[in-house]
Amino acid sequence: MAVRDSLLKKCHDLSKIDCFLLQFLYNTKGKVIMNDLADLLQVSHSRITRLMDNLCNLNLVKRKHSERDRRQWYAVLTLEGEYRAKLISEKVINHQKLVLDIIPEDKLDEMLEFLVIYTKAFEQVTKKINEEGVIDDS
Numbered sequence: 001m002a003v004r005d006s007l008l009k010k011c012h013d014l015s016k017i018d019c020f021l022l023q024f025l026y027n028t029k030g031k032v033i034m035n036d037l038a039d040l041l042q043v044s045h046s047r048i049t050r051l052m053d054n055l056c057n058l059n060l061v062k063r064k065h066s067e068r069d070r071r072q073w074y075a076v077l078t079l080e081g082e083y084r085a086k087l088i089s090e091k092v093i094n095h096q097k098l099v100l101d102i103i104p105e106d107k108l109d110e111m112l113e114f115l116v117i118y119t120k121a122f123e124q125v126t127k128k129i130n131e132e133g134v135i136d137d138s
Helices: 002-012 016-028 034-041 045-057 079-102 105-132
Strands: 061-065 073-077
Touching: 016 034, 016 045, 016 061, 016 073, 016 079, 034 045, 034 073, 045 061, 073 079
Parallel strands: none
Antiparallel strands: 061 073
């Protein structure tokens, strides 16, 4: 992850969380309620406000009031934000492609199988932690 984070920071001079937010907004193809972002990232509402302030100052994101509930704010990518998020995604995909190109072709299916197993196990553990609120390391 450190290499990926370094790649993103070098290319776009944004923090890891800023890059994540841009990519998340880009991938959702719409507006996202800021409180939902705070919950997703498990940060305080004031923290997400500060993060959005930074992205707004960089003209990457804008805030919009909800038409149904004026207490809610949406985070929406600007055109510049969409452009930067697309660049970030392309650089990450290109980096991953270079890595996959090194792996022998006859090992790719096996690697995919292990990644699927790992992902399912990770999701099960995460679900358990979210439901129970603790990590049982016994």
